[in-house]
Amino acid sequence: MKFLSEKRSDLLPAKEAVLDSITDPSKLHHHLLAHYGDEEREYKYRSLYLSSVDSACPREWVLGNCLGMINKQVVPVANRWQMDMGSVLHWHIQNNPKYFGDKIVGWWKCLACGFIRRFGVRPKEPCEKCHAHPRVSEYYEYKFRITTPYRAVGKMDLILRIAPRIYRIGEIKTCSKNIERPEGDHIAQAASYAYFSRYDTSGRLPITLDRSTVYLFYFNKTFNFRGPVRTFPVQPTERLMAPIKEKVALITEGVNTRTLPQPLTNCISHNFITGRAKDCGISKECKKYFESGVTQL
Ligand code: SF4
Numbered sequence: 001m002k003f004l005s006e007k008r009s010d011l012l013p014a015k016e017a018v019l020d021s022i023t024d025p026s027k028l029h030h031h032l033l034a035h036y037g038d039e040e041r042e043y044k045y046r047s048l049y050l051s052s053v054d055s056a057c058p059r060e061w062v063l064g065n066c067l068g069m070i071n072k073q074v075v076p077v078a079n080r081w082q083m084d085m086g087s088v089l090h091w092h093i094q095n096n097p098k099y100f101g102d103k104i105v106g107w108w109k110c111l112a113c114g115f116i117r118r119f120g121v122r123p124k125e126p127c128e129k130c131h132a133h134p135r136v137s138e139y140y141e142y143k144f145r146i147t148t149p150y151r152a153v154g155k156m157d158l159i160l161r162i163a164p165r166i167y168r169i170g171e172i173k174t175c176s177k178n179i180e181r182p183e184g185d186h187i188a189q190a191a192s193y194a195y196f197s198r199y200d201t202s203g204r205l206p207i208t209l210d211r212s213t214v215y216l217f218y219f220n221k222t223f224n225f226r227g228p229v230r231t232f233p234v235q236p237t238e239r240l241m242a243p244i245k246e247k248v249a250l251i252t253e254g255v256n257t258r259t260l261p262q263p264l265t266n267c268i269s270h271n272f273i274t275g276r277a278k279d280c281g282i283s284k285e286c287k288k289y290f291e292s293g294v295t296q297l
């Protein structure tokens with residue numbers, strides 16, 4: 001074997017040796033981790049994401065959709081790390097049979113050939129198409145996109161068979177503390193999945209969902225001797241859904257008739273710079289149309 005006969009001096013790095021002079025543990029990885037740092041993410045204002053229905057601004061979605069705008073957000077590395085940890089845990093919880101076992105049902109994607117496999121419980125048999133081992137099949141979330149009577153899109157973390165022929169939606173959340181009660185935006189998201197998915201006319205889902213209850217699972221990343229999971233049932237009651245339906249209807253109607261909803265009072269009072277406008281991808285355009293009195297696009 002060639003490398004055994006090489007001189008030690010041949011194996012020593014030449015230019016990269018500069019790394020060896022960095023002793024600060026908070027700096028060394030800047031040279032070693034590829035793609036480390038802030039990241040720019042983009043999304044289009046095509047259909048309202050029900051995952052953010054609670055914080056969504058109707059004007060932002062109507063304006064963004066009608067003008068075909070793209071929301072560009074810089075995600076600082078600290079936030080990106082939080083999101084990545086959440087994604088990794090989501091994947092593990094969905095794909096490790098220790099969690100939910102055969103209660104989790106859905107489609108399964110073969111990573112060897114990309115085939116979306118049959119709907120049902122976790123596969124124990126090889127891929128029907130390429131015969132790859134079932135361990136390379138991963139959970140393929142149910143996504144629905146509706147345009148009428150509402151424009152919205154939702155993607156469910158889990159479909160659970162809680163009793164024979166009774167299937168309910170589950171939503172996974174990760175947290176770093178013990179949760180005593182679910183957060184308002186998570187309740188709105190879970191209830192919206194149950195409510196709006198009834199308008200999915202694609203016919204893709206081969207089962208009927210029981211939409212009376214959705215489960216919010218909070219997986220705590222820190223140690224808790226009582227165990228890591230707290231589960232909260234959410235009912236999409238009329239009282240809970242009324243303001244959400246109103247908001248989604250306002251966005252749908254606005255897009256269909258190209259009519260701009262009023263700006264949020266918080267954005268007007270902060271001159272479209274700070275407050276809620278800080279998290280908005282199109283605050284400059286919003287301000288421009290507001291100041292010029294345009295309400296119809
Ligand atoms: S600036 Fe405020 S009111 Fe205007 S679109 Fe953005 S979030 Fe909505």
Ligand SMILES: [Zn+2]
Pocket residue numbers: 110111112113114115127128129130131132
């Ligand atoms: Zn396959």
